[in-house]
Amino acid sequence: MSTSNHSSPNIKEWVLDPETEYRFELDPGNSLAIKVLKGHAEVFGAELADNKYYLFGHECKAAVFTWQGCTIEVTGTPSTEYVSDETPMYAYANVHLALEKMRVRALSSYRGSPLPPGPDAEVDPEPPRVLVLGPENSGKTSVCKILTNYAVRVGQGWTPMYVNTDPSEGGWTVPGSISAVPITAPIGSASPASPLGSAATSAPTILSSKALLPLVYWYGHPEIKRNPLLMDRLIRNMGENVIERQDLNPEGRASGIIVDTPSSFASSTSSNFTDHRQTLIRACVDAFRINVILIVGHEKLNVEMQRTYGSRMTVVKIPKSGGVVELDLQYRQRVHAQQLHTYMYGQVIPPPRRPSASAVGDPDLDGHLAPSSSVIPFGELSFLRIGEKSMAPSSALPIGAARTVNEMQPIPLDPASPGSGLLNAIVALLALPVHLEDTERYDEEVLDLQVSGFLAMFVSIISLFFAVLIEIKN
């Protein structure tokens, strides 16, 4: 590895040796433009085209990896930048090859073609349905992105289903939701505000070719511990939908599923949550018919999963990357705020120094949202909250006492009442099934509905009553 300074003070050239990566971290308000001058490079498995600027911003932390060596030009001043030759990419590439083999065998069997010969010719071909588990800041999302991007890049037309069950991550919409989408093009990593790429928005149609239409369920909190029963139900609903969709499309089904999970699935400091943790892992395994579990750098969890699931599926421990950054609470809160803003208004990453007009990547295209607002009388909307606003764990109730409101009960809210908690809240707009008879409706129906968009609740001082600002996506 070597660096050379350009004539301009904030431009540097980095020559990377094979199998090394250039890691960087950005401060708030800073951005970085990276251009590949020679060779091939990728960011979390997504290849960077030659001689095009890629912008990174909003406190992005990432790495440019190269298999065969490359020269990159970096414009901007990251708070941290260094090159590392110790990466777990070899292990990740091996996992990718094993998953690829499963895909090819599964597709051959769906099409009725003879299976490729080999030691596992007798084993029933199954596409890879992978659950990725690991503690906080272990790099789970990065591993999921790398495996998904490699599958998409193979050129076989795979469209792996990426499932995000971490409500604190935001995925393709806002924090508090869980979502799934078949990935058709490599996922970029320009900003932590859109960690998994962009969903379809009210932006110009230029975006529609690469925008994703995710299936979204609303949990309403970033923290799983808040209502594990609700999370269990949402995961099962999502699994049912995902499997049903894949059953209709052999290529999509053979592409498999990659499920990213929250860190609370891996370890828990509270004994109350330990049972829920295992129940939620089981919910994922059942709902998505998981057949491969990957544990990112956690020995104890690996042993636990080997004991529980090792007899019926492959459980593999993979190394954690030394580049994964420890994200603190304040950083996560800033990213949540940025994700909400990005969902409503799109995002623009200002270039560190205007690179040439050939700049590419998501951010340049994403800054053109045209949010619309409409005033709707509250009488035409019904607001529901699931469970009580603050719920003590069941174990904290007096012996023999039961809850008056259970965790899954939808409670109607009066928006005019000061304690409704709606002011400045984000509310999910749920798609009501239109063809249902009254007899087919049930009390907890709202828990099973998908999200059509999100509402931001503000007060309109001029009209002296509450108004709702709506930005509907999908």
Ligand SMILES: Nc1ncnc2c1ncn2[C@@H]1O[C@H](COP(=O)(O)OP(=O)(O)OP(=O)(O)O)[C@@H](O)[C@H]1O
């Ligand atoms: N090799 C790397 N070089 C630089 N930054 C990295 C690298 N791998 C991951 N990161 C960054 O580290 C941060 C944490 O990684 P990631 O989100 O993948 O971890 P996680 O285990 O999914 O996190 P969480 O605790 O939220 O579940 C992210 O900002 C990611 O971009």
